Amino acid sequence: MFFYELHEGDDDVFSDLLLVHEEEMDPEDFFELVQSIRERILDTYEDDTLIEAIARELEADHGFTFVSDARLTASVHVSTIEQENRLIALDDEALESAEFRTLLADLDPDTGLN
Numbered sequence: 620m621f622f623y624e625l626h627e628g629d630d631d632v633f634s635d636l637l638l639v640h641e642e643e644m645d646p647e648d649f650f651e652l653v654q655s656i657r658e659r660i661l662d663t664y665e666d667d668t669l670i671e672a673i674a675r676e677l678e679a680d681h682g683f684t685f686v687s688d689a690r691l692t693a694s695v696h697v698s699t700i701e702q703e704n705r706l707i708a709l710d711d712e713a714l715e716s717a718e719f720r721t722l723l724a725d726l727d728p729d730t731g732l733n
Contacts, residue, residue: 623649623683625670636670637686638677652681 623638644652656676657669664672677683694707 625653625673627668627670634668634670636674638674638683639686640681640683642682652677 621640621643623640623644624635625638626633626635628634653673656673660672660676661669666672666675671685671687674683674685674687678685691709694709696703696705696707698704
């Protein structure tokens with residue numbers, strides 16, 4: 620199995636996802652394939668993100684497997700603190716929701732927000 624990654628965003632906020640393929644593809648060839656799909660779907664995709672739309676195209680037409688949360692069999696939260704270790708329910712509504720996203724934000728305390 621060979622693993623490929625797509626990133627979207629800037630240095631502060633970004634998303635990434637993994638793809639798997641049974642055959643190794645030259646990185647330049649993978650880049651060119653992603654670029655061609657991007658150009659074709661840029662104005663028409665309906666997924667939440669461009670990389671999800673590209674991943675679905677790679678899966679549907681090029682033999683890749685998009686490693687999405689929908690394919691999870693088990694999820695475990697691991698911590699150095701024993702009480703925080705737990706199995707995470709996969710049917711949790713937050714995991715299923717398109718509204719669930721992680722956001723990292725810096726707050727400038729000098730802006731006067733109260």
